[in-house]
Amino acid sequence: MTNPAPDNTRDRLLMQAELLFAQKGFAAVSVREITAAADSNLAAINYHFGNKMNLYLSVFKERWVPRAYGVRKFFKGTLSEKSNPDTSDMVRAFATAFLEGAMTEDERRCHINLMLRELTHPTEAVNIVVSEVIRPMHHDIRELIRPSLPETVNLEQLTLSIFSIISMILYFEFARPVVSLVMNQEFDLQFKSRVIDHIVSFTMDGINGINGIKDIRGLTKEETV
Amino acid sequence: MTNPAPDNTRDRLLMQAELLFAQKGFAAVSVREITAAADSNLAAINYHFGNKMNLYLSVFKERWVPRAYGVRKFFKGTLSEKSNPDTSDMVRAFATAFLEGAMTEDERRCHINLMLRELTHPTEAVNIVVSEVIRPMHHDIRELIRPSLPETVNLEQLTLSIFSIISMILYFEFARPVVSLVMNQEFDLQFKSRVIDHIVSFTMDGINGINGIKDIRGLTKEETV
DNA sequence: GTCTATAGCAGGATAGAC
């Protein structure tokens, strides 16, 4: 959206603050660092936002939430191109919106880092994140998938599945360095596309979706309920 | 392991530092806070560890890694009780070791928070985490599951699946508050046990494992509940 | 709206007595 430096101080502060908070976290970033990066004066944050915490909240309100709406729009846009999308189309559209479309690489890293920080160490901003984005996102997907399931479907299980899809998407983005280290595999475009394939396949068929192969022993299953 | 306050200062410092770092992150915790919590003197950290960063690293070396070994041992212990465990037994044992066994609630929260911080914002400690724990963990599971798959199995897909299992386990632990908020469901023991069931079922059959319901697109799977 | 200057405090680290 606003990749080149915006012409007004307030927006430059928001942009640089978002980048730095995402990279290092709230406590590890100083207002000196932000104002220097935004090429503005030390006092600018207090003038425009009152204090550092309020700047942090404004980042969520004015940058994070709008971008999340962009992801949602991209997701719905992709889906509407398909006539009669099935569940796997939805999962793919969802994963793609997060991992490939809708954002530049830097925006994505930034976006997911901020979200994750709020999930793991909530501040006031977590209320914005949950009510403006996570809850609607769950609602969207649930209502899209539900029609293709029997009416007797267990809603709790469906919601847990949606969380699981989200967990994979987030993990493969934020834990990139570790994934690369363990797999000895650069995170290039080809690999990312295979990761999305994996997420779709794992969501549809679990571990047995591997290569379309069925688990040999998976045929006999004793479920302890 | 050492729930009551250890009698020597060094261990008390390590214990309290771990708790605080896990709760708030490295930058947000002051040495004053740690020494006060450990009921020791302000100068104690510098005397015993040289500086704050080295204390952080020592927490990983002396507390986090040993506990991770404990989880691994618990996992292998559970498995060895089963004769001829299948893939779902392994996944269940793995999820259980992380989410129910091996640790007290506080230790678990602490353990996973520290790990997640290193995944999202790596410091020097990430090398310890990956080489001492994540890589061996992947090796364990991969070699346990592989025999039940055809020799032609795609190793990359298998590794991605293991990451997916880990991603769910981590997510349902660290994003507890959000899960509770969205589902309007307290995270009690019963719910946690349902979450483990979900992880196993999702890993085995994906989203169609819900309620043992057959895949609506026709790829039917034998299921005995 | 932007800048300089500075208040006022909390941070990590250390020296040296015991």
Added chain:
DNA sequence: GTCTATCCTGCTATAGAC
């Protein structure tokens, strides 16, 4: 090994000139 006292740096926030 532990404690007190203290240094110095860096922090947020503000007051007031322009």
